[in-house]
Amino acid sequence: KRSKVAALLATTEIDREVLVKGWVRTKRGNKFVSFIALNDGSTINNIQLVADAEKFSEDSLREVTTGACIAASGILVASQGKGQTVEIQVNNIEVLGAADPEKYPLQKKGHSLEFLREIAHLRPRTNTFGAVLRMRHAMAFAVHKYFNDHGFYYVHTPIITGSDAEGAGQMFQVTTLDPANPPKTETGEVDYTEDFFGKQTNLTVSGQLEGEVAAMALGQIYTFGPTFRAENSNTTRHLAEFWMIEPEMAFADLTDNMDSAEEFLKFLVMYALNNCKDDLQFLNDMYDKELLNRLNFVVQNSFQRLEYTEAIEILKSAKQKFEFPVEWGTDLQSEHERYLVEKHFKKPVILINYPKHIKAFYMKQNEDGKTVRAMDVLFPGIGEIIGGSQREENYEKLAQRIQEMGIHEEELWWYLELRKFGTAPHAGYGLGFERLMLFVTGMGNIRDVIPFPRFPKSAEF
Ligand code: 4AD
Ligand code: MG
Numbered sequence: 418k419r420s421k422v423a424a425l426l427a428t429t430e431i432d433r434e435v436l437v438k439g440w441v442r443t444k445r446g447n448k449f450v451s452f453i454a455l456n457d458g459s460t461i462n463n464i465q466l467v468a469d470a471e472k473f474s475e476d477s478l479r480e481v482t483t484g485a486c487i488a489a490s491g492i493l494v495a496s497q498g499k500g501q502t503v504e505i506q507v508n509n510i511e512v513l514g515a516a517d518p519e520k521y522p523l524q525k526k527g528h529s530l531e532f533l534r535e536i537a538h539l540r541p542r543t544n545t546f547g548a549v550l551r552m553r554h555a556m557a558f559a560v561h562k563y564f565n566d567h568g569f570y571y572v573h574t575p576i577i578t579g580s581d582a583e584g585a586g587q588m589f590q591v592t593t594l595d596p597a598n599p600p601k602t603e604t605g606e607v608d609y610t611e612d613f614f615g616k617q618t619n620l621t622v623s624g625q626l627e628g629e630v631a632a633m634a635l636g637q638i639y640t641f642g643p644t645f646r647a648e649n650s651n652t653t654r655h656l657a658e659f660w661m662i663e664p665e666m667a668f669a670d671l672t673d674n675m676d677s678a679e680e681f682l683k684f685l686v687m688y689a690l691n692n693c694k695d696d697l698q699f700l701n702d703m704y705d706k707e708l709l710n711r712l713n714f715v716v717q718n719s720f721q722r723l724e725y726t727e728a729i730e731i732l733k734s735a736k737q738k739f740e741f742p743v744e745w746g747t748d749l750q751s752e753h754e755r756y757l758v759e760k761h762f763k764k765p766v767i768l769i770n771y772p773k774h775i776k777a778f779y780m781k782q783n784e785d786g787k788t789v790r791a792m793d794v795l796f797p798g799i800g801e802i803i804g805g806s807q808r809e810e811n812y813e814k815l816a817q818r819i820q821e822m823g824i825h826e827e828e829l830w831w832y833l834e835l836r837k838f839g840t841a842p843h844a845g846y847g848l849g850f851e852r853l854m855l856f857v858t859g860m861g862n863i864r865d866v867i868p869f870p871r872f873p874k875s876a877e878f
């Protein structure tokens with residue numbers, strides 16, 4: 418039976434027969450012995466296979482090269498060498514799949530992240546992407562654990578939808594009509610009644626609106642699924658397809674929302690620190706010597722809570738020159754967000770009460786008539802990691818806002834009905850899963866924290 422390398426490296430039960438299967442990272446040696454470093458994905462660490470020349474001729478190991486997949490059995494023994502406590506004295510090696518050394522792209526030498534992006538089918542075999550993918554799994558699991566432990570239900574919201582949840586028009590259309598020759602109405606517009614769903618549909622930009630439906634019945638829910646945005650994704654912080662976690666809470670206001678977001682983020686970072694030690698240490702040493710310090714800092718310190726209006730004052734009196742000047746009413750750019758977090762407060766910031774005209778239609782309006790109960794959580798090195806708000810629960814006010822913003826009311830009749838039948842104060846937020854992954858891995862580009870990144874002109878895989 419196959420053992421996982423992670424389990425073998427952690428065991429004290431030695432001097433027994435074991436079988437491992439995995440991919441060769443390196444082979445070195447002399448005329449007496451060969452050392453093969455084997456990785457099976459269960460840990461960033463390799464297990465050392467020791468093949469004596471008496472048993473293994475040079476020719477029998479010819480196909481045991483970097484990248485090859487092998488099965489090896491032998492005796493697990495204490496290691497004399499430094500860097501590992503155990504190793505396998507191998508008796509048998511079977512090559513399951515060779516990898517031609519002339520052609521296999523991932524030879525020993527380091528590779529740039531840009532190069533690895535072009536071989537998305539092989540990059541999971543590098544230390545970096547092994548670490549990132551194991552941590553992605555750990556973070557997804559932690560998300561479910563947190564909400565399950567706090568009485569939230571996981572709700573599946575649709576991928577194909579007829580509504581624009583953010584009202585920002587950044588949607589990928591889904592259609593069965595012939596794009597070259599769509600049916601037209603008498604007035605010359607595309608006739609969507611002939612489309613599969615009988616109306617214009619798109620890939621979801623957010624599960625929030627459907628999440629609110631569920632929260633108005635189950636109390637506390639969350640969604641966790643892929644979302645799609647046809648916006649400028651040519652940055653290190655944007656993807657056209659990303660995963661979002663969206664909790665929604667009945668009977669919650671903006672303060673509850675802030676408390677929840679802060680506790681949730683701290684839990685996730687803490688989970689990474691406790692459960693991803695080897696991978697984190699590797700990423701810390703390899704890319705970003707401040708990574709562990711930064712993660713520890715976030716769990717140990719409270720976030721700065723701040724009104725948008727106060728943030729504008731701070732930015733206006735900043736010595737730093739910004740590319741985009743700020744005035745009350747302007748949307749903050751990432752240079753402004755990062756100034757507040759990294760230079761001014763030197764800790765995560767929760768910004769609230771933004772001008773209503775720069776935020777989505779569903780946010781609850783404040784009494785001042787100018788601002789809404791929005792909430793953005795800003796993180797060091799990232800900028801916005803969470804966006805959320807208390808929702809407008811008043812039917813008339815919501816209907817009026819929808820009209821003012823020129824949104825088609827017919828599309829949102831069901832959303833409005835939630836305010837007609839048993840409405841309640843409620844709030845929620847969206848955490849960009851890949852922004853979280855950027856933070857916990859310390860990676861610099863969002864394309865390197867998702868297995869198959871979608872960005873303009875990228876859909877090769
Ligand atoms: O601020 P956003 O647009 O908010 C919403 O979608 C709300 N419906 C959430 C809610 O209240 N339930 O997006 C939420 C988060 C952002 O803070 C960011 O972390 C992430 O989603 N995000 C992206 N991540 C990667 N690529 C993109 N193009 C992203 N756009 C948003
Ligand atoms: Mg936002």
